[in-house]
Amino acid sequence: MEITMKVRENFTSKQHQASVCAYYCRFATAQLASRSIERQIDACDFYAQLNRLVPMQGRHIFVDHFTSGLEPDGPALAALLEAARSGRVGNILVSDIDRLTRDATRRIEIQTEMAALGVVIHETGGRRGRYEVSDAPTPYATRHWFKGPSQRAATIGRQRAAMRGVHLGAAPYGYRCVSKGRLEINEPEAQIVRWIFERYEEGLSAAEIARLLNSRNVPAPGGRYWGERKILGRNTDFAAILRNPLYVGVYVYGRTERVFQMIDCRRLRRRRIRDASEWIYVAAPDLRILETELWHRTVRRHGGVVDGKAAE
Template identity: 30%
Template sequence: MIRAAIYARFSSNLQREASIEDQVRLCSERARRERWSVTQTFTDMAISGTSANRPGLQSLLETAARGDLDIVVCEALDRLSRDQADIATIYKHLGFRGVKIVTLAEGEVSELHVGLKGTMNQIFLKDLGAKTHRGLRGRVEAGRSGGGNAYGYDVVRRLGADGDPVKGEREINPAEAEIVRRIFRDFADGASPIAIAHALNAESIPGPRGKLWRDTAIRGHRTRGTGILNNELYIGRRIWNRMRAT
């Protein structure tokens, strides 16, 4: 009997966790119709298809390398990867082991599918990146955060008039704000970032994300504008797109 493995993936920004169950169910139905024996199911949750470093995908490739598979079944070719080079590598790797790829959308995948779909996925990703960048720029120009969060601020979670979550709003965390002021005062008085970090840890004051304070979190990087002392947000200036602009 033909041994089949199912692969399913969803991206955190595009789909929901139930999507994995839906993909597996549909692929299982296809396998039953073809009378293939599904021996294993591999999944990657909330991981972008632009990265090949996914636990589920790597386990699938390792299983194929051991000669334990005949067919890989997935919903569509872009579930395996959206990167043109990666999908070609995956196809070549599986093909070398004699493993076919069958998708619900394309059927049995050939080199033609890999070339055309890979190109289409690259165009999609480029367009998605442009739209995301445009959306973030609009958010920043409206006075909100373009992403991430700085120590001393909390993310505001509320719904807008349209019922959708409002993104990019921040509010001051009073307790953390006082620590920020202390860091600037101590540094102005001559204390080094290392000394400041040691003092905060000695008083059991949680650092960013609840971790211990490190001198790097305090001094950061001047060019990149990171760290407490180099983040211009603390003087009322919001900087966005710094690294892309340079």
């Protein structure tokens, strides 16, 4: 009985530790002091809220003042690592991995030690997410993804706007913009959306539906003609009619991000799909066009994505 209770207590303790976080911030010059620290803490607060992480009891913000990233560990970083070693924190949040240290060798040492302890390091800025040892740059690395500081700030601003229900980007088919970031249902197009879902449920393929729409001279989104891609698209293509959850009142933001890639000293811009755990879901019941049951039946047929997971 005593052994069972101890095992249960250890499990509960580890489970609690996995959700506890602490922030690490650093600045090197007086000119960037207050503004830099505010931005770093702001990014960590937003990330912790988004991922349901709980700040460590007592001191959870560790700040090294006037400390270069190339210098040895500052007193605040040493205190944070000691808290991680004692099991009081399970997640370390930094706005950018360079805040932790700019020494790649020391960075790998810290990450390796923390990984062995079960402590996860998170970047809360533009890249956002868990930082793995394999992500550490090497002197010979020629391919990597990166974002500049202005892009990171803009990314966080857009994420907050999306969480307030502001629509970012062009209006999807079936809607129109009434003001900046605000949509309303375009009833003529909404009728076409319902018709497409009903025909698809009857067994017609996306290509057959596209041919019917073109034969009736129904204007396609973006002009030109209807095609299979505009109706069905790919698995994570929410711009396609049959895959857009906005039609059942769910706005999804942050599926993709624009980043730059260095390939052989050339700077190329790319768009990549984020992990589904980073997508932001916002309820928009006033934008519902379809019944939920019809939507789920359609998704089950084409095996699409529901809440970031393939439909069963």
